[in-house]
Amino acid sequence: MHIKKRGNNALLYRSTWVRKGAEENDHGFSRQVYVASLPLQATEIPSDTDAKLTPLEREFVEQRVVGPARQGLARCQADAQKRARDPLWRLEEGLRLVREASALSAQGAVPAARVRELHAAVASIQFIGASSQPAERDPLEAAVESLRNAARAVANGHYGPAPEEGVRKSPIYVRWLEISEQVDGSAPDGLLRQLQARGWVKAKAR
Incomplete structure (x- = not known):
């Protein structure tokens, strides 16, 4: 099978070899028989055309017409999407x-x-070389996440087991006291006192 292009259509021809003398001919020749046509942009073989093709001819049309048409369509769609996003x-x-x-x-x-x-x-246009200013994160959310990460690290053995003596003088214990002072109210400028001062947390009645 071979293809002839005419305008926007692909004309499919099936070639058969006529041997010398088969039709009282003096020499052999190739006879081209028209089979069907389909648009060059066809991404599927039309059902009426498909019914006329052998499996090998169908594969040939897929490779020569349908495949390139699909690739062309994909490129057009990609270009359209790129243009839609391009400022x-x-x-x-x-x-x-x-x-x-x-x-x-x-x-x-x-x-x-x-x-x-x-x-x-x-x-308001973002341009190349402009410094990006990330949105400021909620400080309480960041504090909670930091504490959770610290707890997981301790559970996973980041610090290992504590020594039998001198724990209260260790940097780990000192940091823990600093955290406690922020949340238990013992530090006058700590987190709990500041939240209480602004009414977000109520002081416990004594």
């Missing part, structure tokens, strides 16, 4: 329109509020 061409188009508006504003001024909106929109 640059929008900026280029916007710049062209702003320049036109700037020239035309000499004939008719535009409202200052609209220009301020334009400035604000441009200022």
